[in-house]
Amino acid sequence: MKYVIIILQGVIPMTKTAIVTGGSRGIGAATSSLLAANGYNVIINYNASADAAIALKADIVSKGFNAEVYKCDVSDSDEVNSMLEFCVSTFGLPDLLVNNAGIAGQKLFTDITDSDWSRMLSVDLTGVFNCCRAASKYMIKKHTGSIINISSMWGVGGASCEVHYSAAKAGVIGLTKALAKELGPSGIRVNCIAPGVIDTDMNSKLSEADIAGLADATPLCRIGKPSEVAAVVEFLASDKASFITGQTISVDGGFII
Numbered sequence: 001m002k003y004v005i006i007i008l009q010g011v012i013p014m015t016k017t018a019i020v021t022g023g024s025r026g027i028g029a030a031t032s033s034l035l036a037a038n039g040y041n042v043i044i045n046y047n048a049s050a051d052a053a054i055a056l057k058a059d060i061v062s063k064g065f066n067a068e069v070y071k072c073d074v075s076d077s078d079e080v081n082s083m084l085e086f087c088v089s090t091f092g093l094p095d096l097l098v099n100n101a102g103i104a105g106q107k108l109f110t111d112i113t114d115s116d117w118s119r120m121l122s123v124d125l126t127g128v129f130n131c132c133r134a135a136s137k138y139m140i141k142k143h144t145g146s147i148i149n150i151s152s153m154w155g156v157g158g159a160s161c162e163v164h165y166s167a168a169k170a171g172v173i174g175l176t177k178a179l180a181k182e183l184g185p186s187g188i189r190v191n192c193i194a195p196g197v198i199d200t201d202m203n204s205k206l207s208e209a210d211i212a213g214l215a216d217a218t219p220l221c222r223i224g225k226p227s228e229v230a231a232v233v234e235f236l237a238s239d240k241a242s243f244i245t246g247q248t249i250s251v252d253g254g255f256i257i
């Protein structure tokens with residue numbers, strides 16, 4: 001029996017488990033779907049969008065892949081710890097964490113309130129910290145794992161009227177670099193993606209003229225698709241990226257070069 005199991009393990013790819021925060025909409029939904037299609041059991045995390053999460057799970061399962069949904073606010077460390085326990089009891093120890101959940105906001109710097117600042121940092125930076133801390137405890141036990149944090153080109157270049165967002169996203173890049181150094185000896189890779197303007201609800205408040213202007217400022221002359229970010233998540237998570245850690249990969253059509 002022992003020999004049969006060893007032979008099968010050599011032939012059949014082992015299923016891996018991924019958690020995608022904010023996994024039911026936009027970039028997160030594209031990522032959840034792509035990872036499921038590539039053999040991951042996916043925990044689709046959501047906070048407010050229960051219907052979208054349930055519909056996405058149904059779509060993934062209808063295609064013969066595995067997914068579960070889990071409600072949790074990533075800014076709440078107790079909820080995040082419970083999500084990890086749910087992951088372990090449902091699919092096993094996590095192999096991949098995609099920190100995608102995020103909020104944005106545009107305001108003059110002098111109009112940013114204490115509460116604007118606090119909520120932005122709580123979701124976009126502390127949320128990443130909470131999830132990395134909770135997941136890495138399990139990954140260290142396995143001595144393997146991959147963490148992919150979704151930052152933004154504004155975390156690299158800074159955006160006028162988005163100082164709190166830019167600061168949080170720059171923090172994500174710093175967290176990624178430091179954590180890659182600390183977790184590398186435990187066999188865990190930590191990378192970051194800095195998307196440019198991507199066609200999701202996050203940009204739904206922008207006017208057509210604003211979107212056209214951003215497309216004009218992009219060397220590839222268009223805004224990006226969620227699937228184009230998901231493809232890089234899938235690459236960074238794969239063995240093709242086995243010697244890549246601590247990096248921030250821009251997926252921005254050349255906006256920031």
Ligand code: NAP
Pocket residue numbers: 021022023024025026027028045046047048049050072073074075099100101102103104123150151152153194195196197198199200201202203
């Ligand atoms: P989106 O369509 O607005 O989706 C945001 C996602 O984050 C939703 O699934 C939302 O889930 C989740 N989320 C928000 N607050 C949460 C919380 N407290 N706890 C758990 N989940 C939460 O935006 P998107 O464009 O796909 O953005 C995904 C990531 O890419 C974000 O980190 C964003 O900053 C980054 N990004 C986006 C762009 C862009 O142009 N779209 C560019 C650069 C970087 P619920 O609806 O369930 O709350």
